[in-house]
Amino acid sequence: MPSQNIEKTRARMQLRIQEGQYYEAHQQLRVVSQRYVKAKNYDAAIDILTSGANALFKAGQSASAGDICLLILDVYRTASKKPDQDSKARIIELLSQLPSTEPIRKRFITESIAWTSKFGIYPAGDPFLHHYIGTLLVSEHDYYEAERHLLLGTPASASTLATALFNWYQHDSPHTAALYISRAVFPYLLLGNLRDAHTALKIFTEKLVEKAEKTGLVVQTIEDVKYGTVKVFPSLPGVNFLTLLVLSAAPGGREVWQFLEGHYQTVLREAPWWKEALEQIGESYFDVKIRRQTNILDMMGSLFGGPGPQQQAIGGPGGHDLD
Template sequence: MASQNVEKTRLRLQRRIEEGQYYEAHQQLRVVSQRYLKVGNYDAAIEILTAGAQSLLKADQGGSGGDLCLVLVEVYKTAKLAPDSASKSRLVELITMMPAEEPSRKRFINETIAWTSKFGEFPAGDPELHHFIGNLYANEDEVYEAEKHLILGTRESAEVLARLLYEWYKQDEAHTAPTYIARAVFGYLLVGNLREACRSLEVFVGQLMQENSTLVIQEVQSASADIRIFPSLPLLNFLSLLTLATQTGGAEVFRNLKSHYASQLKDIQDWDDAIEHIGEMYFGIQIRRPTNILDMMGSMFGAGGAPDARSQAPQITGSFDLD
């Protein structure tokens, strides 16, 4: 609960913002928060910064509000505050209030994830925050940014990502379907999340079948699984069999799979590093050259920050033969 001094200060600065004295209020909020920080009163600093940022953002002062948001995250780090429902929801509310075009929003989002990575239990950042941010970007049609967060999100993120990629795919030619869902399948496999790799593929294929009634499908049953084969989309079959192989197969199965689809795979060299790394992670096939997984995923996911990512095709091309 706020002390009387904190509440008085908050109300005084609130009035200044309401009077249009944005610069003065912003500077004083910074000064006051630093005073509390120096004496270790983190709760007061957090309360003052949160209230000030909210008021400035409501007043359409995105730059000043965004600056206080960044200071707030630094206070979180200084206080070594662990991510919990209260500390996260405070930041979620502020992110929601920031306009998409505000330059400081992306940095605030990145700093928020960095804080959860350092002081939370998830080295790649809090999954719930990743899911929220991924949805935020998805609703703004920022596919490149959305997928990077959804890959590291919650169980619900896989369906969101698959449907987002399917909407993106619909603007392209029919035979390019595998190049879109591969972004999710490879992404999830590379972070060790086989379950969501399968789930994203399932959702994408289900939507593909639902909206393409003339698509030829062959059902193949085996002792371990039932597989749908699409004669016109061999690389979609490759992805399905790859996810199955990671669950049931060995190194030889993986090699045979690559060999069977070699003629199609040679046309999409952007998949090479991902497939090699999957071979090492799931089948014990050592990579001959060192690979930086973050660089590889960054290359797969394209150039972030595109003004309208859905208008751009993935950086994967090639024609597909019937198989």
């Protein structure tokens, strides 16, 4: 259809919204967009729907606008549209306007990731979109939902995740630090992302050190020939365990693995939900064979469901030091 018709349709829709005829505008958007889709003029359908969604958002009609957002994804899928820079930018623009209180937002997020997974090159969804969603959720203090996206995000996501986990940890008891940073370290290692496991742990421990004087946390510095300068927390053996685990993760390190298992028995006994993840990590990084194979996604799900704020944690005062 000629572009002039699109402009006329957009103008009619805008007028109805300005006059408060939200339902009529909503229905017009549905009918007209389907007409463009049947004509395989997908760009026109996306254009008119995007304009309509933005106008409805501006008018405070977030529920109707959210429904139009889902229609845009329908057109994306029908057109087999790839998640390029423009198509992702449109999703981000729309998502930025959806209030956190709008029920349809969660579905829009889920379907947006699913679209990038199906038509993009990343089976788990586009990292840039994951990073944006995760960062948005962190800004709303929804750390639990944010971590799933940040773990599958960009290299910048590791820093955001570590900071979010540290802020989450601030609402819990001082000795629970290992529980929170393990929510980054274990999934990153399970995903084969040793780089971001290093980054997240480094940032989290740096924040522990920054707050040490205020919290009374004892910090020791160890100079090691192999690992360089390592920060140690006598009252946080779980954090020390994770530090050694990440620093020493390399094929053929079975002796290091045996040391970790022996030296940190108390830590591991007090965190039984770590067992499956550690078995998989032991096989992947330390050549320790396990008897059964575990679905990594299921395992990550159990980790995400682990203790959060105000729940019992590991490694209280008097635990083992890293040495």
